[in-house]
Amino acid sequence: MCGIVGYVGQRPVQNLLLHGLQQLEYRGYDSAGVSVLSDGDIRSVRAVGKLQNLVDAVEERQPAVATIERPATTGIGHTRWATHGRVNEENAHPHFDTADSVHVVVNGIVENYLALKNRLQDMGAEFTSETDAEVIAHLIAHHLATGDLVEAVRLAYNDLEGHFSFVAMHKDEPELLVGARLECPLIVGVGDGERFLASAVPAFLEHTNRVQFVENGELVAIRPDSTTFMLPDGTPVEREETQLDWDQETAQKGGFETFMLKEIHEQPDAIAETIADRTVRETGVDFGGEFDEDILRNAKRIVIVACGTSYHAGLIGRYAMTEWARMPVAVDIASEYRYSNPVVGPGDVVIGITQSGETADTLAAMRLAQEQGATVLAVTNIMGSQATRDSDGVVYTRAGLEVGVAATKTFICQVAVMYLLALRLAELRGTLEPERLASLVGQLKQLPSTLSELIERLDGAEGQSTGIADKHGRDNFFLFLGRHVGLPVALEGALKLKEISYIPSDAYAAGEMKHGPIALLDEKTPVIVCATDSPVLDKVVSNMQEVRARGAHVIAVATEGNLDIGEHAEEVIRVPKTDWMLQPILAIVPLQMIAYAIARSRGLDIDQPRNLAKTVTVE
Numbered sequence: 001m002c003g004i005v006g007y008v009g010q011r012p013v014q015n016l017l018l019h020g021l022q023q024l025e026y027r028g029y030d031s032a033g034v035s036v037l038s039d040g041d042i043r044s045v046r047a048v049g050k051l052q053n054l055v056d057a058v059e060e061r062q063p064a065v066a067t068i069e070r071p072a073t074t075g076i077g078h079t080r081w082a083t084h085g086r087v088n089e090e091n092a093h094p095h096f097d098t099a100d101s102v103h104v105v106v107n108g109i110v111e112n113y114l115a116l117k118n119r120l121q122d123m124g125a126e127f128t129s130e131t132d133a134e135v136i137a138h139l140i141a142h143h144l145a146t147g148d149l150v151e152a153v154r155l156a157y158n159d160l161e162g163h164f165s166f167v168a169m170h171k172d173e174p175e176l177l178v179g180a181r182l183e184c185p186l187i188v189g190v191g192d193g194e195r196f197l198a199s200a201v202p203a204f205l206e207h208t209n210r211v212q213f214v215e216n217g218e219l220v221a222i223r224p225d226s227t228t229f230m231l232p233d234g235t236p237v238e239r240e241e242t243q244l245d246w247d248q249e250t251a252q253k254g255g256f257e258t259f260m261l262k263e264i265h266e267q268p269d270a271i272a273e274t275i276a277d278r279t280v281r282e283t284g285v286d287f288g289g290e291f292d293e294d295i296l297r298n299a300k301r302i303v304i305v306a307c308g309t310s311y312h313a314g315l316i317g318r319y320a321m322t323e324w325a326r327m328p329v330a331v332d333i334a335s336e337y338r339y340s341n342p343v344v345g346p347g348d349v350v351i352g353i354t355q356s357g358e359t360a361d362t363l364a365a366m367r368l369a370q371e372q373g374a375t376v377l378a379v380t381n382i383m384g385s386q387a388t389r390d391s392d393g394v395v396y397t398r399a400g401l402e403v404g405v406a407a408t409k410t411f412i413c414q415v416a417v418m419y420l421l422a423l424r425l426a427e428l429r430g431t432l433e434p435e436r437l438a439s440l441v442g443q444l445k446q447l448p449s450t451l452s453e454l455i456e457r458l459d460g461a462e463g464q465s466t467g468i469a470d471k472h473g474r475d476n477f478f479l480f481l482g483r484h485v486g487l488p489v490a491l492e493g494a495l496k497l498k499e500i501s502y503i504p505s506d507a508y509a510a511g512e513m514k515h516g517p518i519a520l521l522d523e524k525t526p527v528i529v530c531a532t533d534s535p536v537l538d539k540v541v542s543n544m545q546e547v548r549a550r551g552a553h554v555i556a557v558a559t560e561g562n563l564d565i566g567e568h569a570e571e572v573i574r575v576p577k578t579d580w581m582l583q584p585i586l587a588i589v590p591l592q593m594i595a596y597a598i599a600r601s602r603g604l605d606i607d608q609p610r611n612l613a614k615t616v617t618v619e
């Protein structure tokens with residue numbers, strides 16, 4: 001949550017910061033601010049609401065921020081997702097000390113801020129916000145009495161508890177930014193004669209793809225020509241540079257009206273990329289040494305931990321691993337698992353699924369399991385993310401950068417990785433006939449082109465999802481139903497609708513409906529049912545009849561060729577045929593598009609839904 005960016009170099013910094021923040025806005029958009037340093041003077045502008053308000057404010061106060069004698073070339077910026085303190089200008093970052101000489105931008109939470117604040121206030125510090133973050137500026141100012149900025153940040157860091165990353169600058173240090181990281185991400189972008197420091201790579205990708213990752217529990221000082229890493233005790237650390245193969249285009253909308261729509265359309269390529277080399281062998285799956293396969297070979301039990309959409313991918317993983325590899329698998333929501341005193345240890349393989357690789361609860365669950373002797377495998381989309389460091393092995397989803405807050409392409413790639421792991425497990429355990437294994441691998445390889453045809457068919461103003469939006473876009477409640485792998489599809493469909501259209505919706509195991517939620521139904525209720533071909537389809541059809549008996553309106557997602565379904569639904573959306581276990585990858589697409597079309601028809605901000613942030617680095 002929150003996005004931070006900093007720059008030191010030769011170029012005018014103001015627009016660099018604003019563009020960087022634009023790329024980070026998905027991390028929070030309650031307020032934003034920049035501080036720039038020129039000729040021993042720090043100028044700051046902050047604004048409540050979307051980044052555009054900051055851009056307008058900067059424009060208005062141009063003389064105050066942009067150029068004094070010469071343009072500022074050092075600065076920091078922030079986009080906020082509020083945790084402590086209301087959404088107002090005083091609580092927007094950057095925060096500053098009493099003398100207005102130290103400015104900081106912070107992502108995360110300072111847990112001991114109240115105790116520190118009281119202490120600093122007793123020593124004369126004057127606070128201007130309700131935030132926990134402001135305490136960092138005063139603390140650094142306090143420690144400046146005994147050292148330079150780098151030393152003051154180091155001492156301040158040692159006083160702080162919580163999970164955060166921050167970047168600080170001082171009015172008398174024109175070519176220096178000092179950052180620190182405890183849990184929340186911080187990455188250095190390395191250019192020629194310039195350095196960036198940001199929460200995520202897109203903030204500076206336009207300028208450089210050379211990065212250095214700040215590790216958890218490290219501090220970093222950037223100057224135009226150097227980066228210095230150190231531990232909290234001051235010990236210097238050497239850090240290699242990594243060249244990323246991302247480009248700026250991926251961070252732009254590429255002609256689509258929103259990132260979410262672009263990312264829905266990227267799903268065929270994303271899944272193709274995810275399975276590519278891993279399915280070259282016709283009769284099995286190869287991870288090509290990406291991680292030590294003894295992890296799978298020695299597994300006695302699998303436990304999957306994740307949050308939100310990633311949790312839904314984990315549920316599909318459980319069905320696939322159970323069915324194909326006959327493996328005991330448990331799946332838990334990471335925020336529940338970490339506080340459940342779980343029985344976990346040697347022999348268990350804990351798979352943490354996290355698109356961002358930074359979700360606080362998932363990381364905590366993974367660490368807990370590792371501490372108790374389990375082996376931890378991370379499934380993530382982000383190279384170098386914390387999950388990759390907190391695990392014994394990593395499988396990347398290769399979906400490319402996802403900017404839309406509502407996960408789409410990363411979800412289907414996570415599901416694809418679940419299938420790959422399940423098939424490899426089945427191969428290692430000898431639980432699938434070679435012919436069945438080959439057929440599944442073959443059908444998996446077909447999915448990119450099938451997915452492409454499906455998206456083409458469902459898309460556009462004349463598409464079925466637009467029709468459903470026209471008919472039901474003003475309804476007050478949606479129920480989603482499914483069984484077996486259809487259940488996570490229903491859960492994910494309901495989550496998409498909630499997130500971007502704000503329509504209350506619930507997802508239920510179809511067989512459970514009669515134990516409660518059926519009471520919600522009346523003749524106005526749209527009920528979206530995942531009714532793709534599967535061994536439990538007959539049961540799903542019975543549930544559809546129960547729904548219709550209450551007069552509710554059934555919209556079924558069904559497999560092409562199954563004509564009977566039409567008799568049990570008011571409307572049927574067809575998806576191509578594939579193995580029943582693989583159906584979720586296709587069945588989720590109409591649900592993404594229905595949510596999209598409804599949110600669009602309601603005129604909502606699809607890429608940045610209210611109250612949400614793409615990366616949830618607080619628990």
Ligand code: M6R
Pocket residue numbers: 307308309310311353354355356357358359362405406407408495499614615616
């Ligand atoms: O980065 P992660 O996969 O760990 O994120 C987990 C959830 O926050 C995330 O999936 C969230 O539910 C999505 N924005 C939903 O679209």
